[in-house]
Amino acid sequence: MKELDIREVADLSGVLPSTLRFYEKKGLIRPIGRNGLRRQYHENVLNKLQLIALGQAAGFSLDEIAVMFNAEGQVAINRVQLNLRSQEIDRTIRRLQLISQGLKHVARCSKQEHTQCEEFKKIVTRGLRLIK
Template sequence: MDIADVAKRTGVPASTLRYYEKKGLLESLAGRGQRRQFAADVADRLALIALGQAAGFSLDEVGAMLMDQQVDRQMLIAKADEIDAQVKRLQALGKGLRHAAQCPEENHLACPKFQRLMKLSAAGALRGKRARGKAVS
């Protein structure tokens, strides 16, 4: 399948396909003329790359996983733990914002819960860094 067909079928721009090839994530076959040709399973490989990126892996990490016959399960578990922690931070942030929207205080800065949310954010707890405070409840 040539690069234009791959781009059309997958929605991945040709420039991205060339970049992935340059990084070693994709391999083109001998082309006819100047057009790059890809194996029929290129869409599956692109889906794996997209999944890895959605999970927060760098392209280098995705490439390493695609090259290895044995998947680094510890790396997958560590990334899953990071995602779980990020979900918890985002849930705390959402809960704090909902409280601020419904808070009876005239000024958000006068609300103790909102002040705690600001302190946690300033301490980095809502950006994934360790904080001295507790989660917003």
């Protein structure tokens, strides 16, 4: 078992020491002890920090991420919750792709007034359906 102090974890993960202490308060990570004043962590904390970053990128709150670790700190993922979030992300991607299409069309459209452009009207109509 390799131990890393808080500075090493910060350097290897890119997560600020203050953020590490905050994650500790939220119950997301746990030190295994201290070396002087410096917190010591098991090297597997780096994997946890990657999972936390992935969860945040997926839009989960820290409280939602905390629930994904059991009392022993092991991953206990709710697969239904992950599936629902992935579906939300897929809908967002489709909506953003449509917005991008609309912007590209407007940028190259030769019509003076875009609201008179039939292709633009189709894009806007499809976009409105996705928003609802």
